[in-house]
Amino acid sequence: MEAQKTEIAVGGIVLAAAVGFVLYMGQTAGFGGKSGGYPLTASFRSIEGVTVGTDVRLAGVKIGSVTDISLNPETFRADAEISVIDGVSLPDDSSIVISSEGLLGGNYVELLPGGSPFNLEPGGEIYDTQGSVSLISLLLKFVSGGDE
Secondary structure: OHHHHHHHHHHHHHHHHHHHHHHHHHHHOOOOOOOOOEEEEEEEOOOOOOOOOOEEEEOOEEEEEEEEEEEEOOOOEEEEEEEEOOOOOOEOOOEEEEEEOOOOOOEEEEEEOOOOOOEOOOOOEEOEEEOOOOHHHHHHHHHHOOOO
């Protein structure tokens, strides 16, 4: 009888840990309810390494995430929608860049604020964009020794 109580207790602890893990993963992946924020859009030549859920950072601090990526069939560019937390107002001449965390790290989206006195409205578009740079193409350019 004592062994059965121990098995039930251990099973309960394992179940609680599993539920906690699932809740944590849901919040980390951005599935935990409405995060509160406003949408912005940008169009990139290349958005390689960025997916829905990728961090959007300002000065190294996460202030949002990528919420949608689609190909624009007219311009052949990648259109991205990001969500930025409420309370962070960006000048309308801000830039958006695909950055890398290092040689082996992943990519993230970095916002670089401009100097305009006017702010982007919810649903506004960031026009100054810089897409991701392919590490392979940089290495090939370096190895080949120049301008290709």
